Amino acid sequence: xxxxxxxxxxxxxxxxxxxxxxxxxLGVNKLVTAALAVEVAVLHNFVWHEKFTxxxxxxxxxxxxxxxSCAFHAGNGLVSLVGNVxxxxxxxxxxxxxxxxxxxxxIAACALANFASASGTCSAVSGRSNRSVAVR
Numbered sequence: 001x002x003x004x005x006x007x008x009x010x011x012x013x014x015x016x017x018x019x020x021x022x023x024x025x026l027g028v029n030k031l032v033t034a035a036l037a038v039e040v041a042v043l044h045n046f047v048w049h050e051k052f053t054x055x056x057x058x059x060x061x062x063x064x065x066x067x068x069s070c071a072f073h074a075g076n077g078l079v080s081l082v083g084n085v086x087x088x089x090x091x092x093x094x095x096x097x098x099x100x101x102x103x104x105x106x107i108a109a110c111a112l113a114n115f116a117s118a119s120g121t122c123s124a125v126s127g128r129s130n131r132s133v134a135v136r
Contacts, residue, residue, distance in 0.1 A: 008111060014040050015041045018033070034084045034106070041080070045072075079110055083109060
């Protein structure tokens with residue numbers, strides 16, 4: 001869980017940095033920015049989960065990382081993209097919350113669902129056991 005949280009937090013920092021750059025400095029639409037920022041974080045997190053979080057588990061046959069990335073995107077990416085964009089839209093447009101605060105709430109709201117999705121996907125795709133991943 002500690003490794004997962006470390007990777008997740010670094011992914012969150014990428015979202016924050018991307019959001020600040022694209023929305024704050026360049027004026028890109030906040031929903032487009034949210035989707036792009038999340039995609040950067042999803043790619044980052046997949047690589048780091050494979051190489052760091054679950055590196056001690058059995059290695060998959062060569063070539064299945066592409067399948068793993070697709071599965072990770074289908075689970076974690078879908079939760080992150082839909083969750084972040086929908087929550088930012090609802091909170092900032094519907095409830096008039098500051099876009100940066102809405103971004104923070106969206107990141108936090110998606111974190112637990114992402115953990116459940118990522119821990120199962122990264123292990124299941126390659127046939128690895130996820131016994132070493134502790135759940136709170």
